[in-house]
Amino acid sequence: MAARLVTIARTDGAIGDAVGQQVADALGFQYIDHGVIERAAEISGADEETVERAEGRKSLVSRLLDSLAGLASTAGDGGTASLPGEVVYVAQPASTSGQAPSVPYATYESLIRAAIDDIVEEGNVVLVAHGGAMRLGKRDDVVRVLVTASPEVRASRLASQRGLDAKAAAQEVRNDDRDRAEYLRRIHDVKQELPTHYDLVVSTDTLSEETAAALIVAAAQA
Numbered sequence: 001m002a003a004r005l006v007t008i009a010r011t012d013g014a015i016g017d018a019v020g021q022q023v024a025d026a027l028g029f030q031y032i033d034h035g036v037i038e039r040a041a042e043i044s045g046a047d048e049e050t051v052e053r054a055e056g057r058k059s060l061v062s063r064l065l066d067s068l069a070g071l072a073s074t075a076g077d078g079g080t081a082s083l084p085g086e087v088v089y090v091a092q093p094a095s096t097s098g099q100a101p102s103v104p105y106a107t108y109e110s111l112i113r114a115a116i117d118d119i120v121e122e123g124n125v126v127l128v129a130h131g132g133a134m135r136l137g138k139r140d141d142v143v144r145v146l147v148t149a150s151p152e153v154r155a156s157r158l159a160s161q162r163g164l165d166a167k168a169a170a171q172e173v174r175n176d177d178r179d180r181a182e183y184l185r186r187i188h189d190v191k192q193e194l195p196t197h198y199d200l201v202v203s204t205d206t207l208s209e210e211t212a213a214a215l216i217v218a219a220a221q222a
Helices: 016-027 035-044 048-055 060-075 108-120 132-136 151-162 166-188 209-221
Strands: 005-010 030-032 087-091 102-107 125-128 142-148 200-203
Touching (some): 035 108, 108 125, 108 166, 132 166, 142 209, 151 166
């Protein structure tokens, strides 16, 4: 049975985004990446920047610094703030006193999972990032793909794309691997990412975007 959903996990510098877009174009599917953030924001009523920061797409240190700055800025006004990974506070209709209290809607983790579930129910989607394979692994209409490359190749690409020296690019790769592992643990309770989490693992060390995309399309149509 042809797949209705393709999930693409990608490591930084592995050109997984470009591969995913080609897969979506070839299949005539909707390409979703940031759309998960948008859907989670719609569900919670929180702004997209807040959800994106909490989801973990910034480094842990950056997110903590942002949160501490937010706490400091609200302290003088008697406001409250929460660290990423705790709860989303959604403004409710104003009470008779004219105040608009904030109440917890859900954890950030559950919002991301709910957004994924909401999006994929529409079908015909290529979902890039966000741990889609972990969330949807039990479905029989999904092809789960990991697009990756060796650390050396990834660092070389990042150095070229971002104007980094070799040392900084290598550090970017290490940071991404650390953040991906933390994200999968926190959002999807995956203690260690394994090849067996995926139906297809594609290395772009030597494969072009076109070849990698063609392999995924063939798997989705099988």
